[in-house]
Each structure stands twice: as C-alpha cells, then as structure tokens.
Amino acid sequence: MRKLTSALWLSTCLVLPVFADEQKPANPIIKMATTTSTQDSGLLTQILPNFQKKTGYEVQVTAVGTGKALKLGENGDVDVVLVHARADEDKFVAAGFGDQRYSVMYNDFIFVGPEEDPAKVKATKTTTDALKQIAATQSPFVSRGDDSGTHKMEKKLWDQAGVKPAGEWYREAGQGMGEVLQMSGELKAYTLTDRGTWLATMDKSPLKIVLEGDKTLLNPYGIIAVSQKRYPDTNHAGAQALIDWMISAEGQQAISDFKINGQSLFTPSADPAEVKPATEPAKTN
Amino acid sequence: METISSATWQALQLLLSGDTALWEIILISFRVSILAILLATPPALLMAFMLAFGQFPGRRLLIAIVNTALAIPAVVIGLTLYLLLSRSGPLGEWRLLFTQTAMVLGQIALAFPLLVAMAHTALQAADRRAWETARMLGASRLRAVWTLMYEVRFGLMSALLASFGRIIAEVGASMMLGGNILHYTRNIPTAIALETSKGEFAQGIALGLVLLLLAFALNLLLHYFQGKGQIAA
Amino acid sequence: MNELIFHQLSKHYGKRCLFTELTLPLIAGQCLLLTGKNGAGKSTLMRILAGLDKPDQGEIQADGKRYSWRAYRPQLQRQILYLHQQPYLFEGSVWDNLAYALTRGLPRSEQHQQIEAIADWAGLTALLMNPAKRLSGGEAQRLAMARALLRKPRALLLDEPTANMDQAARLLTLEMLEDLKRQGLRLMVASHDPDWFQAVTNQHLAL
Ligand SMILES: Nc1ncnc2c1ncn2[C@@H]1O[C@H](COP(=O)(O)OP(=O)(O)O)[C@@H](O)[C@H]1O
Ligand SMILES: [Mg+2]
Numbered sequence: 065m066r067k068l069t070s071a072l073w074l075s076t077c078l079v080l081p082v083f084a085d086e087q088k089p090a091n092p093i094i095k096m097a098t099t100t101s102t103q104d105s106g107l108l109t110q111i112l113p114n115f116q117k118k119t120g121y122e123v124q125v126t127a128v129g130t131g132k133a134l135k136l137g138e139n140g141d142v143d144v145v146l147v148h149a150r151a152d153e154d155k156f157v158a159a160g161f162g163d164q165r166y167s168v169m170y171n172d173f174i175f176v177g178p179e180e181d182p183a184k185v186k187a188t189k190t191t192t193d194a195l196k197q198i199a200a201t202q203s204p205f206v207s208r209g210d211d212s213g214t215h216k217m218e219k220k221l222w223d224q225a226g227v228k229p230a231g232e233w234y235r236e237a238g239q240g241m242g243e244v245l246q247m248s249g250e251l252k253a254y255t256l257t258d259r260g261t262w263l264a265t266m267d268k269s270p271l272k273i274v275l276e277g278d279k280t281l282l283n284p285y286g287i288i289a290v291s292q293k294r295y296p297d298t299n300h301a302g303a304q305a306l307i308d309w310m311i312s313a314e315g316q317q318a319i320s321d322f323k324i325n326g327q328s329l330f331t332p333s334a335d336p337a338e339v340k341p342a343t344e345p346a347k348t349n
Numbered sequence: 350m351e352t353i354s355s356a357t358w359q360a361l362q363l364l365l366s367g368d369t370a371l372w373e374i375i376l377i378s379f380r381v382s383i384l385a386i387l388l389a390t391p392p393a394l395l396m397a398f399m400l401a402f403g404q405f406p407g408r409r410l411l412i413a414i415v416n417t418a419l420a421i422p423a424v425v426i427g428l429t430l431y432l433l434l435s436r437s438g439p440l441g442e443w444r445l446l447f448t449q450t451a452m453v454l455g456q457i458a459l460a461f462p463l464l465v466a467m468a469h470t471a472l473q474a475a476d477r478r479a480w481e482t483a484r485m486l487g488a489s490r491l492r493a494v495w496t497l498m499y500e501v502r503f504g505l506m507s508a509l510l511a512s513f514g515r516i517i518a519e520v521g522a523s524m525m526l527g528g529n530i531l532h533y534t535r536n537i538p539t540a541i542a543l544e545t546s547k548g549e550f551a552q553g554i555a556l557g558l559v560l561l562l563l564a565f566a567l568n569l570l571l572h573y574f575q576g577k578g579q580i581a582a
Numbered sequence: 583m584n585e586l587i588f589h590q591l592s593k594h595y596g597k598r599c600l601f602t603e604l605t606l607p608l609i610a611g612q613c614l615l616l617t618g619k620n621g622a623g624k625s626t627l628m629r630i631l632a633g634l635d636k637p638d639q640g641e642i643q644a645d646g647k648r649y650s651w652r653a654y655r656p657q658l659q660r661q662i663l664y665l666h667q668q669p670y671l672f673e674g675s676v677w678d679n680l681a682y683a684l685t686r687g688l689p690r691s692e693q694h695q696q697i698e699a700i701a702d703w704a705g706l707t708a709l710l711m712n713p714a715k716r717l718s719g720g721e722a723q724r725l726a727m728a729r730a731l732l733r734k735p736r737a738l739l740l741d742e743p744t745a746n747m748d749q750a751a752r753l754l755t756l757e758m759l760e761d762l763k764r765q766g767l768r769l770m771v772a773s774h775d776p777d778w779f780q781a782v783t784n785q786h787l788a789l
Binding site: 486488 | 632634659660663664666668669670672673682683685729730733
C-alpha cells in the first residue's frame with residue numbers, strides 16, 4: 065500500500081511539469097525565502113502547486129527566520145521573500161533591496177500557558193495587562209529570542225506594556241516556534257506563538273490558550289520581489305508572477321481555503337490598490 | 350565573498366573588544382564542557398582499565414558496545430536524555446531539562462564512549478611489565494593503576510583532548526537538552542546555530558573562530574602528546 | 583626452618599608441556615642456575631615462582647608447612663621478586679625508581695639513607711638524578727636489582743640478566759650476585775649462556 069502510494073506520488077512528480085502548461089517560462093525556477101511559519105504550517109505545500117500548475121514555474125522554498133530570509137534577499141541569494149516583520153520589510157524596500165511590498169495575508173498570535181495559569185492571564189483582556197501580570201508574578205516565560213517575526217512581535221508587545229523583561233523567569237530560547245512550545249510545556253511557562261504552529265502541535269502540548277483576539281496580536285505578511293536593479297540575474301519575472309498570483313482572487317481564495325482542524329490559519333488581506341502594481345509585471349513567455 | 354571578509358573582520362573586532370555577550374557564551378561553553386570531561390573521565394578511565402586488563406565474562410561484548418556507542422549521533426543521545434528528563438519522563442521529577450546540568454549530562458554521555466575507547470587503546474599499548482613491576486614493588490592495586498596510567502599519560506591526554514573537542518563543538522544534544530537559553534544554556538555551537546538563522550553572520554563567525562582556534566590548539570597539543578607517546582614507546 | 587621449596591610444579595601451553603612435577607629448592611645464600619634453549623620455559627617457570635603466572639599444579643613448602651601454590655601466591659608475590667629480561671623502569675629519575683619501592687610513609691631521612699646506601703652498592707650514585715629510561719643496559723639492570731632489593735625479598739629471580747651487557751658490566755653483575763649470596767639471599771638466574779655464571783652457581787637446573 066505504502067509502496068503503491070509513493071509510486072503514484074513519484075509519477076505525479078515526474079508527469080506534472082510535462083503537462084503543466086504550454087507556455088513554459090524561460091527561467092522556470094523561483095527561489096523564495098520565507099519564514100518557518102508558512103512552511104511548517106503546510107500553507108505553501110498546499111497552495112503553491114496551484115500556481116506551479118498554472119504557470120509552469122517551480123518555486124524552491126527556503127524556510128528560515130524572518131531576519132535570515134531578508135538577509136538572503138539582501139544578498140541576492142533568492143528572488144522573492146515572504147515574511148512578517150513590517151518595519152524590516154519597509155527598511156528592506158527603502159534600502160533598495162526590493163521593489164515594492166505587497167500585503168498578502170495575516171494570521172494572528174496567541175498567548176499560551178500552563179493550565180493552572182499562575183499569572184491569571186485568562187482573566188485579562190489585553191496583551192498589556194497579560195504581560196504585566198506575567199512579569200509581576202515572575203511566571204516563567206519562554207521567548208523565541210531568535211530575532212524571528214514572532215520574537216519581534218513579542219518585543220514590541222513588552223514595549224507597549226512598558227515592561228523590560230529580565231530575570232530567571234524570562235528565558236530567551238533562541239529556537240524555532242515548535243521547540244519553544246515544547247520547552248514552555250516542559251517548563252510550565254507562558255509563551256507567544258503563531259496560531260498555525262499552535263494548531264499543529266496543540267495535541268501534544270500540556271499548554272492551553274490563555275489570551276487571543278487582541279488587535280495587537282494580528283500578524284501581517286508581506287511579499288517582496290528582490291530588486292532587479294540591484295541583482296540583475298535574479299528571476300524577477302518569476303518573482304513578479306508569483307506575487308501577482310498570491311494577491312489575485314485565486315491566490316487569496318487558496319489562502320483562505322487552507323485549514324487545520326477546520327480552522328483557517330491565514331486571513332487573505334491583499335490590498336486592492338496593490339493588485340495593479342506600479343511596475344509593469346513582466347510578461348511570462 | 351564580501352560578506353565573508355566583512356563578517357570575519359567584525360567578528361575579530363567583537364572578540365578583541367571583549368564583547369560581554371560573546372564572552373559569556375564562550376564561558377558557558379567551557380564551563381559545561383570542562384565539567385562534563387572532569388566528571389566523565391574517572392569512570393571512563395576505570396572502565397577502560399577494566400577492558401584492557403580485566404578478565405571477566407562479557408568483556409568483548411562491552412568493548413563492542415563501547416565502539417558502537419561511538420557511532421551514535423549526538424542528537425540521538427540528546428533525544429534519549431530529553432525523553433528521560435522530560436516532565437513526562439522517568440526522571441522528570443528532577444526538573445533538569447533546559448539547565449546546564451542537563452547539558453553536562455548530555456556531554457558526559459557523548460564524551461564517555463570516546464574516552465573509554467581511546468583510553469582503552471592507550472592502555473592496551475601499555476607494557477604489561479609496568480603493572481607487574483609496580484605490584485612486585487609493593488604498590489597497592491590503586492597505586493599500580495595510577496602508575497600504569499602515568500606511563501601512558503600521553504595516550505590518555507589525547508583521549509581527553511579529543512573528547513573535549515567533540516563535546517565543545519557539538520550542537521544537537523546541547524540544543525535539545527539546554528534549550529539555547531540566553532545567559533543560562535547558550536553555548537558556542539547553539540549560539541552559532543542561532544546567529545546563522547538570524548542572519549547575524551559576524552557573531553556566528555566570531556564564535557566559529559573561537560572554535561577554530563580551540564580546535565587548532567587542541568590539535569597542536571594532540572600532535573605533541575602523540576609524538577611524545579611514540580618516542581616513549 | 584627457613585626453607586623455601588617448590589614441589590610438583592607443572593605447566594603446559596596448549597599441547598606443549600614445559601615441565602612436569604618439578605621439585606625446586608631455593609636455598610638461602612645459594613644461586614640456582616636455570617638453563618635451556620630459547621622457548622624452553624625458563625621465564626615461565628620464574629614467573630610462576632614469583633606468583634605472576636599460574637602453574638597447572640604446584641605446592642610450596644615454606645617454614646615447615648606445605649601450601650598449595652594458589653594459597654601461597656600472595657606471599658610469593660611479596661617474597662620472591664622477578665626481574666624481567668629487560669627490566670621495566672618507570673618514567674622519572676633513578677631516584678624516583680628507587681623511592682617507588684620504599685614503603686610509603688617512611689620518614690624522609692630514613693628514605694634518603696636507604697636510597698643512598700643501595701645506590702652506592704649498585705654503583706648508581708652518580709646517576710641518581712638521571713632519567714631512568716635513558717640508562718644503558720647494564721645500568722638499567724643494576725637499578726632494577728637495587729630497586730628490588732629495597733623490598734628486602736627472600737629470593738631474587740633474574741631473567742637473562744647479562745643479555746644486554748658488555749664485558750665490564752657482566753663482571754660487575756657477577757660481583758653483585760656474589761655479594762647478595764654472602765648476605766644470605768636466595769638467587770636464581772636464567773641464562774642460555776651458562777658459562778658466565780659457573781662461578782656463582784651452586785645448583786644447576788636444565789629445562
Ligand atoms: N601466555 C602464553 N600463551 C601461550 N604460550 C606461551 C605463553 N607464554 C609463553 N608461551 C610459550 O611458552 C614457551 C616458553 O616461553 P618462555 O618461558 O618465555 O621461554 P624461555 O624464557 O625459556 O625462552 C614458549 O614456547 C612460549 O611461546
Ligand atoms: Mg625468557
């Protein structure tokens with residue numbers, strides 16, 4: 065049975081590109097750097113085949129932290145970046161590494177913590193109150209500490225709460241979301257997580273959601289093509305084709321159709337004003 | 350290319366300027382690994398001694414087990430200890446996961462088979478006459494063991510250095526058991542993994558340079574001791 | 583009585599029998615010369631006497647009683663010292679090697695006195711601070727003898743002691759053996775070149 069399915073899988077892999085599309089692009093490989101959240105959640109694995117079938121492009125995804133994803137873009141190692149760190153994205157464009165930032169979607173963050181909820185976070189309504197209480201009770205809190213989008217969001221939230229987290233209760237792990245959730249479970253600690261990783265791992269976790277829905281917890285994703293002026297040999301046409309598809313009605317529908325345990329992870333949020341981009345999209349042929 | 354040279358330059362500046370964050374990580378690394386070696390060495394030497402000179406059933410099997418243990422990837426050792434120390438594991442009560450103690454335990458587990466295997470080889474090369482002479486001259490068993498080890502000290506030193514080199518550069522088990530927590534369990538290899546994932550190449554290279562220098566120093570020492578060992582033999 | 587006699591000593595390796603039912607007395611103030619071709623079993627026999635190797639069977643008659651080899655082994659190891667054909671000298675100086683044989687906890691002055699006396703006897707006084715591993719064959723043999731004597735053994739077994747020596751060193755060794763006999767020590771010398779030891783030999787055993 066297992067053999068049969070893997071044989072089928074193999075044959076689709078081989079056949080797909082051939083039947084894909086009549087007008088195969090000149091440079092069919094698009095290199096994209098993105099954050100672990102989009103890859104680990106399974107979003108890209110679900111929606112990218114639609115794009116690839118339609119256009120004949122093949123998207124090669126490198127899933128890393130936001131910081132490194134942008135760095136890969138700055139170095140011209142990839143053609144396009146899909147990340148969630150608004151301020152850095154704007155800096156990236158302003159510095160001339162990318163052409164224009166397009167809104168794609170957002171997901172949201174949630175706070176999870178031990179069932180006993182020693183800091184009584186469940187009783188709070190806002191991030192600010194929640195964080196103040198965690199700090200006041202010195203309840204263990206695990207921070208990503210890896211400069212990822214989630215980490216940046218967390219730092220911003222502490223700032224807004226007016227708390228400088230420090231001390232033995234505050235642990236900067238420097239690891240991915242999955243690992244940090246695992247650590248928090250072991251240490252009976254609070255942590256901030258994106259909903260996607262939480263949904264994918266909640267079955268095995270002893271933690272519970274203690275705060276969700278606050279406006280400050282929304283996490284917008286942007287997609288940026290690496291500047292062709294800066295790096296002429298990038299696959300700019302491919303990058304733009306991918307962006308166009310992601311913000312098209314079809315792409316946006318695919319994003320909202322992606323569900324885990326019956327819940328959408330990402331909410332499409334393409335800005336209609338951006339759908340007709342300022343730069344002429346390169347013709348694919 | 351530009352990235353490498355500029356990152357290396359920044360790295361050197363970080364190191365020489367005594368960047369406290371950087372040196373803290375280096376200090377944690379050394380503290381954990383030196384403690385692990387210190388704790389692993391006595392039992393490892395004892396076991397190597399028994400394997401080299403003892404006559405007991407299962408000796409060959411034990412040697413085979415030690416040599417197999419050498420081939421176990423660090424992450425597997427890390428994972429096994431993780432499961433033992435996890436809240437839901439049998440030793441969960443101890444609350445050791447994500448502490449330096451857990452890292453020390455992981456590094457002991459990593460160093461132990463290498464120490465035993467290399468010390469065993471060194472002791473096997475020892476002259477049987479050394480043991481007999483010590484005993485005939487009235488040395489207690491313990492003193493005779495000590496004498497014998499002293500006679501092959503260069504080989505044993507190589508074992509120590511090689512094991513230290515193995516654990517101080519190891520990332521998998523340290524990451525899993527220590528959790529890479531800033532100020533507590535972030536050591537050189539886990540910090541390199543983190544800095545690289547953040548795109549902070551200068552920090553990563555600075556720490557990489559420390560490991561490189563260390564490896565170089567260890568290798569020099571190793572050659573020195575191995576050369577000594579050959580001349581003595 | 584002060585006797586030390588081995589009875590019914592047998593040893594074989596595989597199918598090869600080295601000796602069977604051997605009786606061998608070690609007599610105070612006498613030297614027993616053990617001869618035989620290479621591989622005859624001289625070293626093996628001496629190692630058995632010193633309690634290092636196990637015989638197939640064997641008994642010891644000592645101080646009026648008879649013991650099995652096994653039961654008497656700890657005493658053998660203490661009383662009978664075997665000098666390897668190439669004696670093993672520890673890392674360190676000649677002095678260090680001599681000090682190794684002294685009971686620990688001996689007062690410093692006593693230690694110095696014993697080491698200096700034995701070094702003088704063995705002609706090693708000038709070499710006391712030299713590294714032991716660098717000694718010549720004759721010097722090494724003399725150091726090994728001196729070191730063994732500090733244990734005050736009942737018997738000293740020398741395995742081919744003159745193998746690595748020149749004429750002068752051999753003569754010196756002979757003189758030392760004579761002296762030890764005069765002191766009442768039991769000696770046994772293994773050699774495939776028996777002529778050298780005729781002068782000191784009291785009994786001769788050929789394997
Ligand atoms: N541990 C051992 N196992 C098997 N054979 C041995 C062992 N030790 C010595 N022999 C054999 O016993 C014989 C006697 O050896 P040895 O006593 O050293 O002879 P010798 O000193 O007279 O030259 C040799 O043939 C040697 O190979
Ligand atoms: Mg011999």
